[in-house]
Amino acid sequence: MRIELKKRENMSSLFSILSPFIALGLTLIAGVILFVSLGKDPVSALYSFFIEPLTEVWSLHELAIKAAPLILIAVGLSVCYRSNNWNIGAEGQFIIGAMAGSILPVVFHGWESPLMLPLMMIFGMIGGALYAAIPAFLKARLNTNEILTSLMLVYIAQLLLDWTVRGPWRNPEGFNFPETRNFADNAVLPRIIETGKTHWGFGFALIAAIVLWFVMRRMLKGFEISVLGQSARAGRFAGFSDKKMVYFAFLVSGALAGLAGISEVSGAIGQLRPVISPGYGFTAIIVAFLGRLNPLGIVAAGLILALTYLGGEAAQISIGITDKVTRLFQGLLLFFVLGCDTLIHYRIRLVFGAAHKGSAA
Amino acid sequence: MKKTLLLLAAATALAGIAAPAQAEGMDKVKACFVYVGPVGDFGWSYQHDQGRKYAEEKLGDKLETAYLESVPEGADSERAIERFARSGCNIIFTTSFGYMDPTNKVAKDFPDVKFEHATGYKTEHPNVSTYDSKFFQGRYVIGQIAAKMSETGMAGYIASFPIPEVVQGINSFMLGAQSINPDFKLKVVWVNTWFDPGKEADAAKALLDQGVDVLTQHTDSTAPMQVAAERGAHAFGQASDMIAFGPETQLTAIIDDWGPYYVERISAVLDGTWEQSRTWDGMAEGHVVMAPYTNMPDDVKAMAEETEAKITSGEFHPFTGPIMKQDGSEWLAEGAVAEDGELAGLNFYVKGIDDQLPQ
Numbered sequence: 001m002r003i004e005l006k007k008r009e010n011m012s013s014l015f016s017i018l019s020p021f022i023a024l025g026l027t028l029i030a031g032v033i034l035f036v037s038l039g040k041d042p043v044s045a046l047y048s049f050f051i052e053p054l055t056e057v058w059s060l061h062e063l064a065i066k067a068a069p070l071i072l073i074a075v076g077l078s079v080c081y082r083s084n085n086w087n088i089g090a091e092g093q094f095i096i097g098a099m100a101g102s103i104l105p106v107v108f109h110g111w112e113s114p115l116m117l118p119l120m121m122i123f124g125m126i127g128g129a130l131y132a133a134i135p136a137f138l139k140a141r142l143n144t145n146e147i148l149t150s151l152m153l154v155y156i157a158q159l160l161l162d163w164t165v166r167g168p169w170r171n172p173e174g175f176n177f178p179e180t181r182n183f184a185d186n187a188v189l190p191r192i193i194e195t196g197k198t199h200w201g202f203g204f205a206l207i208a209a210i211v212l213w214f215v216m217r218r219m220l221k222g223f224e225i226s227v228l229g230q231s232a233r234a235g236r237f238a239g240f241s242d243k244k245m246v247y248f249a250f251l252v253s254g255a256l257a258g259l260a261g262i263s264e265v266s267g268a269i270g271q272l273r274p275v276i277s278p279g280y281g282f283t284a285i286i287v288a289f290l291g292r293l294n295p296l297g298i299v300a301a302g303l304i305l306a307l308t309y310l311g312g313e314a315a316q317i318s319i320g321i322t323d324k325v326t327r328l329f330q331g332l333l334l335f336f337v338l339g340c341d342t343l344i345h346y347r348i349r350l351v352f353g354a355a356h357k358g359s360a361a
Numbered sequence: 362m363k364k365t366l367l368l369l370a371a372a373t374a375l376a377g378i379a380a381p382a383q384a385e386g387m388d389k390v391k392a393c394f395v396y397v398g399p400v401g402d403f404g405w406s407y408q409h410d411q412g413r414k415y416a417e418e419k420l421g422d423k424l425e426t427a428y429l430e431s432v433p434e435g436a437d438s439e440r441a442i443e444r445f446a447r448s449g450c451n452i453i454f455t456t457s458f459g460y461m462d463p464t465n466k467v468a469k470d471f472p473d474v475k476f477e478h479a480t481g482y483k484t485e486h487p488n489v490s491t492y493d494s495k496f497f498q499g500r501y502v503i504g505q506i507a508a509k510m511s512e513t514g515m516a517g518y519i520a521s522f523p524i525p526e527v528v529q530g531i532n533s534f535m536l537g538a539q540s541i542n543p544d545f546k547l548k549v550v551w552v553n554t555w556f557d558p559g560k561e562a563d564a565a566k567a568l569l570d571q572g573v574d575v576l577t578q579h580t581d582s583t584a585p586m587q588v589a590a591e592r593g594a595h596a597f598g599q600a601s602d603m604i605a606f607g608p609e610t611q612l613t614a615i616i617d618d619w620g621p622y623y624v625e626r627i628s629a630v631l632d633g634t635w636e637q638s639r640t641w642d643g644m645a646e647g648h649v650v651m652a653p654y655t656n657m658p659d660d661v662k663a664m665a666e667e668t669e670a671k672i673t674s675g676e677f678h679p680f681t682g683p684i685m686k687q688d689g690s691e692w693l694a695e696g697a698v699a700e701d702g703e704l705a706g707l708n709f710y711v712k713g714i715d716d717q718l719p720q
Contacts, residue, residue, distance in 0.1 A: 058447065062440045162553065166523065166719060175482055175706040176525055177458065268436035270462065274522070274553075278433035313441060316429050317448060323399070323431045 005346040015344045023336040030332050040319050048318045049311035049329070061196040063306050065268055069094070069277070071205040071302035072260035073284035075212050076253030078293040082216070084229040085249040089135060089150030090257040091281025092157035093128040097258020098265040099161055100127025102272050105187035106169050106180045116186050120262055121204075128258015129251045131157065136250035140243040146250075154281070162274045169272065180272040189267035199267030201260070206299065208256055213295040225249070257281060290337060308333065386633035392416065392623070393450035394428040395441050397457035398556040404581030404600040405555065405617070406430060409456045409479075411601070412619030419624045423631060434459025439466060446471040452630050454623070455479065457555075458524065465489055475635050477626060480526060482705065487637050492622060495643030496526070497533035497704070498672045499615035499651060500577075501679035502665050503597045504537025506612050506654075507575040508545050509661045510595055515546040517568030519578040519585055521555050523719045525707040527579050532711045533679045534577060537668075539713060548573055549716040558584040569594055575612075586610060595656065602652040613665070614652035621647055641701060644673040680704065685712040 015022075028046065035042040053059045073090045080087040101124030104116060135150040166178040173181075189199045216222035224245065228235035232242045265276055287305055291298030312326030394413050398406035413426050427450070432441045438460045445453050446467055452475040455464045461481035468476045468486045476489045484491055507516045516538065520527050531549060538545040548571060550564040561580050565588035568576060576596040578585045583606040589596035590607040598604065598614025622640065629635040642648045651669055654662040671677035682693030687710040693699060710718050 056447075058443070062443075065436065066440070163719075176708040177482075178522065178524060182462070264436065268439070270466075273435065273459065275433070275459075276435060278435065278437060309437075310440075313429060313444060317427050317444065320427075323429075 002351050004349045004351055005342070006349050008345060008347050011345060019340040019344050020337060023333070023340045026336040026340070027329075027333045030336070031329060034325070034329065034332075035321075038321065038325065040321060045315055045319050045321070048314040050307065052314045052318070053307055053310040057196065059310060061198045063303065063310055064198040064202040066309055067302040067306035068199075068201040068205045068267075069260040069264050069280045070284050070287045070305060071299055072201070072208055072263070073253075073257045073281055074287035074291065074298045074302060075205070075208050075295045076256030077284060077288040078291070078295060078298060079212065079216075079225060080249040080253045081288060082229045082293050083225045083245050083249045084232070085136075085139070085246055086147045087132065087135070087150050087250060087253050088147050088285065089132070089153045089281070090253065090284055091277060091279065092150070092154035093131045093254040093257035094261040094264075094277055094281045095154075095157040095161050096131040096261070097124040097128030097254075098261030098272065098276055099164065100124055100130075100258065101262025102169075102180065102183075102265060105183040105266075106272065109181055110184065112184075112186060114186075117189065117266070120187060120266060121259060124258045124262030125255040126258070128261060129255040132250040132254020132257070133247070136247045140246045146246075158275075161272065161276070165272050165274055171271075178274050182271045183266060187266060188270060189263055199263070201263030201267045204259055204263060205302070208259075209295040209299045216295065221248075257284075286334060290334070305330075387451065387631055389423050389425065390420075390451045390627055390630050391425045391427070391449055392627050392630075393426065393445040393448075393453045395432050395438065395445070395453070395455045395457075395460060396428060396430045397434065397459070398431060398581055400428070400430050402556050402581045403583050403603060403606070406456065406581065408600050408617045409454070409619055412623045415620030416623040416627055419620075420627060420631075424627060432460075435463075439463035442467045442476075443470075446474045450474060452477065452627060452635070458526075475626075475630055484637060484639065490626075490638045490640070492626075492638075492640040493526070494617060494648040495641060496615055496617070496649055497529040497679055498643045499649050500530045500533035501537035501672065502651060502668050503577060503613060503615065504534035504539075505541050505668055506657065506661060506665050507534070507577065507595075507597075508538040508541035509664065510612065510657060511545075511573075511575045513572050513574050514542060514544065515548065515571075515573045516575040516577065517565070517571070517573035518547055518549045519561055519564045519568070519576065519580055520549050520551050521580050522553060523551065523708075525705055528707045528710070528718065529704055530579055531714065532707070535711055535714050536679060536684065545713070547714050547716070549714065551719060552580060554580065556581040558582040561585050562588050565589060566592075598652060604652065604655065609656055611652070611655060612657055613654045616650040616652055618648055618650045641705075644669065645675060686710070687712055687714060687718075 031046055032042040035045040053063060077087060077090055101120040103123060104120055134153060135146045138144040138149050139146045165180055169180045171179055171181045189201060192198050192200060192203055224240045227238060228240055228242050228245045235242055265272060269276060287298055287301045291301035308330045315321055316323060394409060396406040396409060400406055400410040417424055417426055429441050432438050434457060442453060442455060442463055454477045456479045458480045461478055461483050464476050464478045465483050465485040468489045472488055478491050480493045481491050518531055535547050548568055550568060552560045552564050554560055561582050562584040565576055565585040569592050574594045576585050576589045576594060578599045581600060583603050586596050586603045586607040590610040595612050596607060596610050598611050600617050602614045602616055604611045654665050678698045680699035682697040683695045684693040686692045689712060
């Protein structure tokens with residue numbers, strides 16, 4: 001006996017829209033069961049998860065700060081994934097972008113110029129884009145598997161950052177601890193509004209999402225991206241170059257990941273450290289798919305995922321559950337979202353007996 | 362809306378007036394802890410959590426605690442610390458080096474909350490203190506034991522990050538070992554993590570494959586102890602007593618005992634006598650404790666106890682000259698003792714260590 005997934009011929013568009021909400025409902029039910037079996041009050045647990053972080057202004061700012069890198073990276077990744085380029089290395093592009101953007105505030109410490117911040121952002125984008133160009137080149141020229149090359153470049157970037165902050169860029173006044181100088185005030189990304197902590201990284205994320213939504217929906221480039229993603233051969237007949245698309249997709253997503261990196265370092269951390277990302281580049285892959293590769297959907301998905309992180313902390317403090325339960329709960333949410341999507345688009349069929357002749361593989 | 366604003370303003374004004382009264386002492390304190398690893402790591406974060414529980418036990422009704430575990434260093438830790446500051450914590454212990462800048466940043470906005478940062482050096486605001494322990498004192502003792510117990514004359518060291526605290530430990534271990542066997546060899550593997558049982562186990566296996574028969578670690582999991590137990594080698598527990606994970610393997614363990622410090626600082630908040638301080642204490646104050654000496658002959662045990670007693674009484678300091686740097690140049694002359702300030706920024710090996718310090 002085996003299980004087959006068969007594409008539904010008539011997909012229900014109603015259920016397609018309802019899918020995320022059904023998933024959320026199922027997550028809540030599973031959450032209640034989970035918390036009750038742990039002996040915790042499920043109402044207060046779910047309250048601290050989903051409502052408490054939204055009730056205070058400072059917490060809303062923290063939500064935006066946490067979501068900013070996720071959205072920025074995921075929006076770029078959506079271009080890649082729609083065009084059938086599997087960039088798994090956004091984490092590395094994030095790191096290299098952060099390093100390239102930090103050249104000015106670290107190496108040219110004390111340079112007072114209004115150009116400082118704009119140049120940092122541009123350097124960050126160039127850094128991320130160049131790093132993403134490596135797997136793009138290898139794919140376009142040598143036909144290597146970009147999933148492997150982009151992923152492996154993540155580890156190289158992490159070690160390069162580690163080495164840099166321990167060696168050449170180490171803070172000379174920092175007792176040999178592995179971190180750079182703190183950025184001067186003119187190298188710190190300003191807040192969007194003076195009363196809250198949200199920095200311009202969140203602004204960049206929103207702008208990037210809107211621009212890319214427009215490109216995907218309204219411009220020829222967007223059409224080219226989807227055509228080449230669905231069938232490279234069909235795209236070639238239309239006169240599109242799939243090699244150029246490889247570069248385009250990787251450079252755009254690399255640049256956005258790089259911008260996310262330097263925004264995080266400049267806006268939230270204020271210096272380079274051996275570790276600057278708790279895995280934003282990988283979490284953003286989930287965000288991209290949760291948002292169904294639609295830039296505006298990704299904004300919502302990024303905010304929801306950020307909410308589960310903040311809610312997880314709130315729940316740890318207020319009802320004293322461990323962070324393992326938080327992770328489990330996040331996993332449940334993703335499981336139900338993907339499960340609902342799959343079951344709405346596909347039908348499960350049990351096949352009894354031996355496989356048909358000819359389809360034995 | 363306006364009414365709420367007015368009320369808020371009134372409340373703030375009242376709080377402002379009430380603040381000086383608080384300085385004279387409080388009936389009840391809320392102490393909050395930020396951990397870098399899971400409380401179940403049986404190492405660093407576990408010991409801090411034991412300290413928290415100890416304080417709860419000692420102070421009873423006067424203390425309420427809360428903690429957050431596995432908080433990544435960087436922007437997330439700033440949010441975690443701020444969350445505590447806003448949720449009514451009176452004193453917040455941030456227990457990893459990477460929380461240094463976030464702690465100071467949050468402390469600036471919450472002058473009425475006390476902040477205590479472990480293992481860092483920045484106290485930018487009057488409400489920030491730092492604390493750490495002289496773990497290298499224990500390292501000297503276990504270095505001596507390793508040299509006595511090793512048949513191959515070679516020990517393996519699983520190191521986390523090349524920061525001064527870890528370098529102190531490696532050097533102190535080697536100096537202890539050399540005091541017994543001048544030709545002792547030490548192999549170091551850097552795993553670049555504080556807590557990763559898989560990586561730590563791999564490092565332990567690699568070291569044992571190279572012929573070491575005693576393992577020590579500056580990482581937080583019990584994995585190296587378990588690997589050593591499987592292979593029949595000896596090992597030292599780190600941060601907590603790991604004897605349960607290697608009843609016939611552990612020689613001793615360097616235990617971080619944070620409990621007394623936490624009680625002292627929280628009590629100071631209760632009494633209204635809390636002041637900024639920089640604490641770096643060791644065996645003498647009971648912050649560094651050796652687990653029972655096990656799985657070794659009596660003469661080795663006696664030697665270890667003697668060294669421990671000498672360090673505790675202050676009669677002996679592990680970094681006493683003559684000590685050469687790795688390149689053979691002189692660091693400390695005969696009889697000279699390293700100063701705390703110099704040790705706090707230590708970034709070179711002593712002579713005889715077969716490894717290049719990553720810089």
